[in-house]
Amino acid sequence: xxxxxxxxxxxxxTFVLLRLLGKxxxxxxxxxxxxxxxxxxxxxxxxxxxxxxxxxxxxxxxxTFAFWTVLLGWLAYAFPALRKLLEDEPRVIIRNGQLLKxxxxxxxxxxxEVESEMRLAGIATVGEVDWAILEPNGKISFIGKQEFARSDxxxxxxxx
Numbered sequence: 001x002x003x004x005x006x007x008x009x010x011x012x013x014t015f016v017l018l019r020l021l022g023k024x025x026x027x028x029x030x031x032x033x034x035x036x037x038x039x040x041x042x043x044x045x046x047x048x049x050x051x052x053x054x055x056x057x058x059x060x061x062x063x064t065f066a067f068w069t070v071l072l073g074w075l076a077y078a079f080p081a082l083r084k085l086l087e088d089e090p091r092v093i094i095r096n097g098q099l100l101k102x103x104x105x106x107x108x109x110x111x112x113e114v115e116s117e118m119r120l121a122g123i124a125t126v127g128e129v130d131w132a133i134l135e136p137n138g139k140i141s142f143i144g145k146q147e148f149a150r151s152d153x154x155x156x157x158x159x160x
Contacts, residue, residue, distance in 0.1 A: 030087070032069075040062050091103050093109070094114070118132075
C-alpha cells in the first residue's frame with residue numbers, strides 16, 4: 001500500500017510540474033528537455049520503489065530539475081546574448097545541392113541520416129535541395145530549388 005500512496009503523490013507532483021512547464025509535444029521538445037523528463041522518471045522511480053526512502057528527497061530533486069529548466073529557458077528568452085550559450089543554433093548542412101560534411105561531422109550526423117530525412121520529405125536527391133538546415137530541435141528543414149523558382153515567378157509580371 002505504501003508504494004501506491006508514494007506513486008500517487010509523485011504522479012500528482014509530476015502532473016502539476018509538467019502542466020506548469022507548458023504544453024509541448026515530444027517531437028517539439030529540445031533534446032535537453034527530453035533528457036530532463038527521463039531524469040525525472042528515474043527520480044520518481046527511486047521515490048516510489050524505496051531506493052530513496054524519502055518522498056521529500058525525490059520531490060526536491062524533481063523540483064530542482066524543473067526550477068533549473070524553467071530558469072534557463074527564461075534566461076534564454078529574456079537575454080538574447082545568453083541564448084547562444086544556452087540553446088543550440090540552426091546549422092546549414094546542405095547549400096546549393098552540396099552536403100557540408102564539416103557541419104555533419106560537427107553534429108555527428110551521417111549522410112545516410114540526411115538522405116533518410118530527405119526521403120521522408122519527398123526529396124530524391126541532394127541536388128534538388130537548395131538549403132537544408134538542422135534546426136535546434138533536431139529536425140531538418142529542406143528548401144528545394146523549385147520553391148525558389150516559384151517565388152521568383154510570382155514577382156515577375158505575367159507575359160502578354
